[in-house]
Amino acid sequence: MTVPLLQLHEVHTHIGAYHILHGVDFEVPKGKVTVLLGRNGAGKTTTLRTIMGLWKVSRGSVHFDDEPIGGLQGQRSTPEIAQLGIAYVPENMGIFADLTVRENLLLAARKARRLDQIDTHRLEWLFGHFPALKKFWLYPAGKLSGGQKQMLAIARAMVEPRRLLLIDEPSKGLAPAIVQNLISALRDLKSSDTTVLLVEQNLAMAKALGDKVVVMDDGRIVHQGPMTALAASPDLLRRLLGLSLGASE
Amino acid sequence: MMSTRAAAPVSASIPSASFDLLPMALVPLLALLALPLMGSSSTWLTLTVAGLAMGMIIFIIASGLTLVFGLMDVLNFGHGVFIALGAFVATSVLGSMNDWTSSENIWHNLAAIFPAMLVAMAIAGAVGFAFERVLVRPVYGQHLKQILITMGGMIIGEELIKVVWGPAQIPLPLPEALRGSLLFGDAAVERYRLLAVAVGLIVLLLMLFTLNRTKLGLLIRAGVQDREMVESLGYRIRRLFIGVFVAGSALAGLGGVLWGLYQQTVTPQMGAQVNVLIFIVIIIGGLGSTLGCLVGALLVGLMANYTGFLAPKVAMFSNIGLMVAILLWRPQGLYPVTSR
Numbered sequence: 001m002t003v004p005l006l007q008l009h010e011v012h013t014h015i016g017a018y019h020i021l022h023g024v025d026f027e028v029p030k031g032k033v034t035v036l037l038g039r040n041g042a043g044k045t046t047t048l049r050t051i052m053g054l055w056k057v058s059r060g061s062v063h064f065d066d067e068p069i070g071g072l073q074g075q076r077s078t079p080e081i082a083q084l085g086i087a088y089v090p091e092n093m094g095i096f097a098d099l100t101v102r103e104n105l106l107l108a109a110r111k112a113r114r115l116d117q118i119d120t121h122r123l124e125w126l127f128g129h130f131p132a133l134k135k136f137w138l139y140p141a142g143k144l145s146g147g148q149k150q151m152l153a154i155a156r157a158m159v160e161p162r163r164l165l166l167i168d169e170p171s172k173g174l175a176p177a178i179v180q181n182l183i184s185a186l187r188d189l190k191s192s193d194t195t196v197l198l199v200e201q202n203l204a205m206a207k208a209l210g211d212k213v214v215v216m217d218d219g220r221i222v223h224q225g226p227m228t229a230l231a232a233s234p235d236l237l238r239r240l241l242g243l244s245l246g247a248s249e
Numbered sequence: 250m251m252s253t254r255a256a257a258p259v260s261a262s263i264p265s266a267s268f269d270l271l272p273m274a275l276v277p278l279l280a281l282l283a284l285p286l287m288g289s290s291s292t293w294l295t296l297t298v299a300g301l302a303m304g305m306i307i308f309i310i311a312s313g314l315t316l317v318f319g320l321m322d323v324l325n326f327g328h329g330v331f332i333a334l335g336a337f338v339a340t341s342v343l344g345s346m347n348d349w350t351s352s353e354n355i356w357h358n359l360a361a362i363f364p365a366m367l368v369a370m371a372i373a374g375a376v377g378f379a380f381e382r383v384l385v386r387p388v389y390g391q392h393l394k395q396i397l398i399t400m401g402g403m404i405i406g407e408e409l410i411k412v413v414w415g416p417a418q419i420p421l422p423l424p425e426a427l428r429g430s431l432l433f434g435d436a437a438v439e440r441y442r443l444l445a446v447a448v449g450l451i452v453l454l455l456m457l458f459t460l461n462r463t464k465l466g467l468l469i470r471a472g473v474q475d476r477e478m479v480e481s482l483g484y485r486i487r488r489l490f491i492g493v494f495v496a497g498s499a500l501a502g503l504g505g506v507l508w509g510l511y512q513q514t515v516t517p518q519m520g521a522q523v524n525v526l527i528f529i530v531i532i533i534g535g536l537g538s539t540l541g542c543l544v545g546a547l548l549v550g551l552m553a554n555y556t557g558f559l560a561p562k563v564a565m566f567s568n569i570g571l572m573v574a575i576l577l578w579r580p581q582g583l584y585p586v587t588s589r
Contacts, residue, residue, distance in 0.1 A: 096478070
């Protein structure tokens with residue numbers, strides 16, 4: 001059994017007066033891709049934001065590599081959590097629209113003060129997967145297309161080696177060809193033993209990448225297990241996720 | 250992976266990103282529109298230089314305020330107190346350097362003014378640090394409380410200035426060699442206004458260098474757009490904000506020295522009077538935008554001088570009219586910050 005890198009134990013999160021997460025409990029194994037599935041409003045994005053410290057844990061705990069990062073045992077700030085090697089790609093991509101592609105990447109490379117301090121091979125690897133970034137290198141990121149912005153957001157998370165990537169619905173609104181590029185880049189990452197927690201509604205992408213699947217509904221975990229088991233069981237898929245998600249395959 | 254120098258992947262097929270020049274063109278456009286109304290080109294040149302000097306001083310004062318708002322959504326209505334503080338500090342420093350300020354050698358004069366500027370910046374920056382910690386920090390994210398508490402802070406600041414320097418207006422005469430004008434043909438251009446333009450340009454260049462050529466500047470520009478994402482990348486935006494608040498206060502102190510010398514008198518209320526102008530400037534420019542702040546300040550400076558000459562009775566309202574006209578054209582200001 002693989003060692004867990006991230007552990008959520010009975011996590012509750014409130015946003016204002018609303019109780020969103022109700023005792024979320026799962027582990028993300030080291031070097032694997034864990035896919036978080038569920039309907040809209042199930043609490044997937046809140047889970048990622050809670051891990052990043054953008055929402056505070058009101059009960060329960062979050063541990064990263066056995067260190068507490070959320071909860072009463074020790075709530076760390078978002079910058080502290082990111083400095084542990086956790087990268088976050090939000091659903092809205094979070095790119096800096098007025099900065100160029102180059103500046104967006106330079107900002108994400110925390111150890112580099114100048115462009116020439118970014119690892120060339122890693123940059124070339126990113127360009128190999130996302131050639132548009134090279135083409136639009138000096139272009140304001142806000143003027144890129146939706147797909148190119150998504151590529152930039154993911155490239156930004158990968159520009160330096162990270163221990164854990166949290167990616168929120170990367171395929172949302174993207175053309176199938178671009179989704180294939182994305183799957184290919186994430187597979188490459190997977191082969192380098194990077195740990196990924198991926199929120200996804202595109203079941204084809206989830207199946208292509210996921211080792212483990214966690215299904216959420218109404219702020220609770222309703223299923224977790226190997227991706228292969230869920231993918232092989234149409235009944236389970238229909239019961240947990242509904243026909244609409246099956247249709248997106 | 251091996252770390253080697255990254256070749257900038259510039260391709261011949263890079264599409265060119267268009268820059269919005271139209272707001273910048275308003276400055277020469279306003280100056281050219283004013284030319285036929287002036288009657289003589291020498292009057293126009295005198296007023297234009299005066300307007301640019303005033304604009305540069307306002308830019309120095311307002312640039313910190315717009316970044317403070319952009320980074321943390323903090324409405325600091327107490328910014329004016331740092332202007333008054335800088336000007337009063339200058340009266341003390343320059344008053345103690347009478348031999349230098351009364352000399353007819355311009356280098357002696359500058360050797361008095363620059364230390365006055367540095368001391369004013371240092372004190373305004375230090376007071377800004379305390380202001381942020383005591384007054385601003387408890388009211389993050391609460392705009393109404395920010396307005397009330399920072400205005401209260403300004404009133405207290407003004408009273409403390411009266412305690413130290415007295416309630417009366419204090420003269421701040423120009424050093425000897427900076428009095429009078431230089432003649433360009435028939436146009437008389439005041440020497441001090443040229444100095445104000447030069448100081449403003451130096452501050453502008455330093456600011457442009459910091460914002461566009463350093464990682465710190467990159468962080469500030471990114472933080473203005475999306476501070477949550479900057480934090481998610483592992484940077485502590487609170488520290489950045491404190492740094493910008495202190496730098497903004499120091500710049501307001503510098504602006505206060507320049508403004509005091511421009512008016513040649515200082516009063517504890519001078520900051521409150523300038524406050525209205527700087528809020529007009531940052532709204533015109535687009536909240537959080539440095540370039541917008543520069544263009545807005547130059548437009549306000551020119552408009553104030555032209556209307557002061559052409560129609561003194563409407564001069565007081567001319568900048569309000571300018572703001573209304575610009576907001577009707579561009580409701581988010583001349584250079585709105587994307588993502589805000």
